[in-house]
C-alpha cells in the first residue's frame with residue numbers, strides 16, 4: 045500500500061506524494077514517523093545549493109516514532125517508541141573504532157545518502173535506534189539530534205561555573221547550545237543575534253544577557269563583563285564571515301572558539317592576532333553516538349525548554365511552505381516539527 049512522503053523535486057519545490065513504503069532489510073527497522081524536524085542544514089539543500097542533496101530526495105534526519113516493522117535478525121520490538129542517530133558510519137575505520145563516528149570518511153546521513161524521515165515511514169539500521177524513556181514525548185525526542193550537536197559543542201569546552209560563554213546565532217543549534225551550557229553548569233551565557241525575536245527566546249531560556257550587533261557594541265559589553273579580558277569561550281553557530289570574525293574578536297587570550305555553523309565555505313580571519321593571542325579554534329560537526337544517547341537523557345531531565353512557541357508543529361503536507369518560511373521570514377520560529 046502506498047504511503048505519504050514529502051519529496052524534494054528541485055529548488056524550492058517539495059511535493060507530498062504517495063510512494064512505496066520502505067521495506068525492512070536484515071538488520072534494519074522501519075519506523076512509523078511521529079514527527080520529523082526541519083534542520084537548518086537542509087535549507088541550502090531546499091534552495092538547490094547543496095552539493096549532496098540531489099532531487100528526487102526525501103529530506104529529514106531528526107525524527108521520532110514507533111517501530112512498525114523489523115527486518116530479520118533484529119532484536120527490536122514492533123511498537124517501541126524510538127528516535128535514531130541518523131549518522132550511519134562504516135563501523136570499522138580508525139575513527140569509528142574510537143567512537144568518533146562523526147569523523148568517519150564513509151558516514152552517510154539519513155535524508156542525504158538515503159531516504160529521510162519527511163515521510164510516514166523511514167527505514168534505519170537497528171544499531172542507530174535509541175529507545176525513548178517513557179517520560180519523553182515524541183516532540184521532545186525529535187530534538188535529540190540537534191541537541192546532540194549542542195552536547196558535542198559543550199563537551200569540547202569543559203567550561204567551569206562562573207566562566208563566560210558567548211553564543212553567536214540563536215537558530216536552533218545556538219538555542220540548544222545555550223540550554224545545554226546552562227545544564228552543564230556554565231552560569232554566564234551571553235547570546236548574540238540580529239533577530240530580536242530569537243534574542244527574546246534566548247532571554248527566556250536563561251541567557252545572562254542578549255546582544256544585537258545592529259544596536260550594541262558587543263565587543264565592548266563583553267569586555268566590560270570580563271574585566272577587559274574577553275569571553276572564556278565563543279561558539280559561532282552561524283558560519284558567516286562576520287560571525288566568525290566576531291567570535292575570534294570576543295574571546296580572551298588562549299580562549300577557545302568553536303566553529304559549528306556552515307553558512308559560508310570560505311571566510312577570512314586575522315590569523316596573526318589569533319597567533320599572538322594563542323586563540324584555540326576547533327570545528328565541531330555532529331556528535332558521537334554516546335553523545336546522541338546522552339542527548340536523549342538530557343531532554344528527559346527537562347533541560348530543554350519547548351515553551352515560548354519557538355518550536356511549532358505542522359502537517360507534513362505543509363513542509364514546503366515551512367522550508368520556505370524558515371529561509372525568508374523565520375521570526376520567532378526556530379524549529380518546525382512535521383507530522384505525517
Ligand SMILES: [Zn+2]
Pocket residue numbers: 083084085105106189190
Ligand atoms: Zn540536523
Ligand SMILES: [Zn+2]
Pocket residue numbers: 133134135136137138139140148149150151
Ligand atoms: Zn568509519
